[in-house]
Amino acid sequence: xxxxxxxxxxxxxxxxxxxxxxxxxxxxxxxxxxxxxxxxxxxxxxxxxxxxxxxxxxxxxxxxxxxxxxxxxxxxxxxxxxxxxxxxxxxxxxxxxxxxxxxxxxxxxxxxxxxxxxxxxxxxxxxxxxxxxxxxxxxxxxxxxxxxxxxxxxxxxxxxxxxxxxxxxxxxxxxxxxxxxx
Numbered sequence: 001x002x003x004x005x006x007x008x009x010x011x012x013x014x015x016x017x018x019x020x021x022x023x024x025x026x027x028x029x030x031x032x033x034x035x036x037x038x039x040x041x042x043x044x045x046x047x048x049x050x051x052x053x054x055x056x057x058x059x060x061x062x063x064x065x066x067x068x069x070x071x072x073x074x075x076x077x078x079x080x081x082x083x084x085x086x087x088x089x090x091x092x093x094x095x096x097x098x099x100x101x102x103x104x105x106x107x108x109x110x111x112x113x114x115x116x117x118x119x120x121x122x123x124x125x126x127x128x129x130x131x132x133x134x135x136x137x138x139x140x141x142x143x144x145x146x147x148x149x150x151x152x153x154x155x156x157x158x159x160x161x162x163x164x165x166x167x168x169x170x171x172x173x174x175x176x177x178x179x180x181x182x
Contacts, residue, residue, distance in 0.1 A: 077091065086107070110165060117162050
């Protein structure tokens with residue numbers, strides 16, 4: 001969206017100096033500060049444009065949220081986002097979305113581990129199905145109990161590891177990456 005229109009207003013020298021000081025403190029231009037003030041005021045007082053069915057129009061999706069963090073919070077954010085292999089802004093976005101919607105998002109690596117687990121369980125299930133089919137047709141002897149016990153152990157281990165992965169994922173999003181190492 002192009003920024004072609006101008007809004008002009010005369011202000012006192014004191015107001016101009018306050019805007020300049022605020023801009024310098026935040027490392028922004030005076031123009032950016034005035035735009036932010038206008039946007040904040042408009043968002044608080046003017047209802048957003050709505051489509052015919054009452055939903056906000058698509059342009060609202062592109063709204064940005066600016067947050068200032070203390071140095072120690074920024075360091076924690078950088079560490080946690082690096083642990084999840086996400087950029088800090090993406091990490092915060094996912095974290096806010098998961099909080100607002102009560103979700104526990106899975107990063108790519110954890111999702112991949114779950115997909116591999118599902119594939120392994122599928123393979124075990126297919127093998128069991130083939131064994132049962134061969135038994136019914138009389139092609140093979142009845143497998144020994146130890147063999148079934150071994151397959152049961154594999155399935156239980158996959159179940160336990162999957163459960164642990166999901167619990168660790170939930171815990172890490174609630175407590176943060178650094179707390180996992182403690």
